[in-house]
Amino acid sequence: MMRMEKKNKYALFEITPEIEHFAELCEKNTTIEKDLYSKYEVKRGLRDVNGKGVLAGLTNISDVCATKIVDGKEVPCAGNLYYRGYNIKDLVRGFLEDGHFGFEEIAYLLLFGELPNIKESEMFHETLVERRTLPPTFVRDVIMKAPSQDMMNTLAKCILNLYTYDRKADDTSIPNVLRQCLNLISQFPMMMVYGYHAYNYRMGDDLFIYAPSPDLSTSENILMMLREDRKYTELEAKLLDMALVLHMDHGGGNNSTFTTHVVTSSGTDTYSTMAAAMASLKGPKHGGANIKVTKMFEDMKAHVSDWEDEDEVRQYLNDLLEKKAFDQKGLIYGMGHAIYSVSDPRADIFKKFVKQLAEEKGCEKEYGLYALVERLAPEVIAQKRKIYKGVNANVDFYSGLVYSMLDLPPALYTPIFAAARIVGWSAHRLEELKNADKIIRPAYKPLASYKEYVKMEDR
Structure with missing residues (x-):
């Protein structure tokens, strides 16, 4: 086998030509056709097409409620979050x-x-x-x-x-x-x-x-x-x-x-x-989303000349979805939630205090931009994409603004989330230890065909 040329020590942190070659192979042989997920009825993200989670366990700790029964049918409603049964x-x-x-x-x-x-x-x-x-x-x-x-x-x-x-x-x-x-x-x-x-x-x-x-x-x-x-x-x-x-x-x-x-x-x-x-x-799809929201708004403020112009703000939101703005990911960060469809109760609570804090800090104009995006984004998303439930501002939409007005460094936005969530993790760990006696092991359907081994000189 040909001996590789000796690399300098910094190659450890670089994308070398060899890595690029291996990456091409990786992408080629790890791609799964999306229609196969529907064919085999795989619940991607452990959620069905309506966004409802696959039942994987039981808990007494908290409950996220986004629907109610009306005339025997489940319909969206204003979101509620319960800790041990308390709203x-x-x-x-x-x-x-x-x-x-x-x-x-x-x-x-x-x-x-x-x-x-x-x-x-x-x-x-x-x-x-x-x-x-x-x-x-x-x-x-x-x-x-x-x-x-x-x-x-x-x-x-x-x-x-x-x-x-x-x-x-x-x-x-x-x-x-x-x-x-x-x-x-x-x-x-x-x-x-x-x-x-x-x-x-x-x-x-x-x-x-x-x-x-x-x-x-x-x-x-x-x-x-x-x-x-x-x-x-x-x-x-x-x-x-x-x-x-x-x-x-x-x-x-x-x-x-x-x-x-x-x-x-x-x-x-x-x-x-x-x-x-x-x-x-x-x-960034979980706790890191609040940083993404903050950075997205910084980019928005840099590219939107009039923060009160609905047409200009709407165009920027369209550019986000079309992967022409910010990080080209096609997302409006802070909008939408896996569970909530009408409203996120945490965002609702935050919003009341955000307005008060913005007035005290002299940030009314910035708050107005956030409020405008909150109103326009669901309309823009509905026009561009097929959605199975409502789209609303989630807790990350306003938390980043709150933290910035509190003069907290962005580097600590997600750690602050973790400083709170570690309480919930602790409660759930204790609940799992007390009640479960099986390792969690879901199934994955194999798609690769079986092959015979070929010796290296014959490849």
Whole structure:
């Protein structure tokens, strides 16, 4: 066999001619005709043609409702999200009216199935506070070494490294897994913020690492640790807290939570499970969508001269769908959802506060552009594509705007999502361990014909 010419060390990070050749073979031999999915009745994305998910499990944790029965028929309705049977709108209204932060109260509800009383709430708070710490030298040995430009990768690395510090890392009993989950819920904000500072330090910025305060809520600690002057407003903390609550869980079928169930069913440890969920959430079609929305609007603002001109905005949206604008993917990010058809309750809640925040921050014009796109996008999509249900703004549509007005760095948009969703992942992992005893293994139909092996000299 001909010996390959020696390459320089940087070839490891380059698309070489050899890689391009192999990639052509890969694309040639991995393509499956789309009509075969219909022929064999394969539910692509584990959803039918109407977008309804294939039933893969049972859960008590949360419910996503987007339809109702009218005259014996299932019809679309305004979306509702339930945590342990409680409507998310009632939960948010409850803690806002009571004047307290909601993260710990709703985390308690998702993990344990009941709303806490005052004594239980205090005990849970103290439990999380005592776990707001990282192993000795962890910041130096793990977070500060080779920090990634993507915080989701940094966090996955941190979570996997915590395995080595845990003497009972592989114990999958409910008490031990709960201990691990509570640790991760408490440690996540620190790993997220410290990882962000470590990367900025590598890029030449000043380094400052602040310990979390036992007297502050989760959202207050995130803002305090993130900012060099440690200052934040009450409105900022309340909005971030509400964002965390809205992102905590979304049924068992969303990609990262289903990943949690799948990986948990294999019998693996908590750290590997959470790292897998993180990998899922990072994707731009899942948790990374809020960054895509923000970048899409930045591109829109650069190419649309009059943000109030409906025709000009409509044309840009058409260009998006025709793969002529932004990233040429043919998507209007933040519009549409796998479940909701009329409205996303999380987006509805966000929208009320977005308008208020925009007025306080002097961003009314920008909010107006978002509102215009929210109104026009469903019309444009319906004209261009065959859709089986309604198209609405999802939670990612407004969350990016909220985070930008809160002066949060885009690098932390998806990690903030993860800081909330790790509560839901924990609840679902515990539920899977308690109730399921089989590894999740769906079937794939093989299409390749059987072949006889041919010796190399005869090929």
